[in-house]
Amino acid sequence: MHVVLVNPEIPPNTGNIARLCAGVNAVLHLIKPLGFAISDREVKRAGLDYWDKVKIVSWENLDEFLTQNKDKRLFFFSTKAPRLYTDIQYQPDDYLVFGCETRGLPESLIFNKPESAATIPMVRNNVRSLNLSNSVAIVLYEALRQQGFPL
Numbered sequence: 001m002h003v004v005l006v007n008p009e010i011p012p013n014t015g016n017i018a019r020l021c022a023g024v025n026a027v028l029h030l031i032k033p034l035g036f037a038i039s040d041r042e043v044k045r046a047g048l049d050y051w052d053k054v055k056i057v058s059w060e061n062l063d064e065f066l067t068q069n070k071d072k073r074l075f076f077f078s079t080k081a082p083r084l085y086t087d088i089q090y091q092p093d094d095y096l097v098f099g100c101e102t103r104g105l106p107e108s109l110i111f112n113k114p115e116s117a118a119t120i121p122m123v124r125n126n127v128r129s130l131n132l133s134n135s136v137a138i139v140l141y142e143a144l145r146q147q148g149f150p151l
Contacts, residue, residue, distance in 0.1 A: 077120070
């Protein structure tokens with residue numbers, strides 16, 4: 001599995017996601033610009049001593065990532081998506097794409113490819129969105145559950 005973070009801004013979220021990826025052997029893709037340096041203390045602390053256990057791929061921008069991965073199965077997660085994340089039949093090499101904490105993903109990704117977009121249900125009157133690292137964990141573990149946890 002592949003987890004893709006587009007312009008992540010909060011170091012502890014990325015550190016937690018890196019630790020999660022290490023724990024399930026998922027590749028972590030980071031799309032620049034990042035709101036921090038990978039060497040930042042907060043990122044390292046959240047990822048603890050697992051950084052050498054996760055494969056990290058860095059991309060200069062979203063266009064580069066989309067161009068290089070146009071033949072891959074990409075799924076985009078957003079509060080604006082039309083269907084539930086549980087409605088997707090995940091496969092081992094899928095790319096799970098999440099936007100930054102304050103802006104999410106560009107709406108064009110969600111609305112131009114609605115069949116590839118999904119949401120996690122929540123009470124929208126209470127919160128604007130879920131925490132990024134929690135959202136990644138929810139979706140990634142559903143994908144792994146569907147595949148019988150091939151860890």
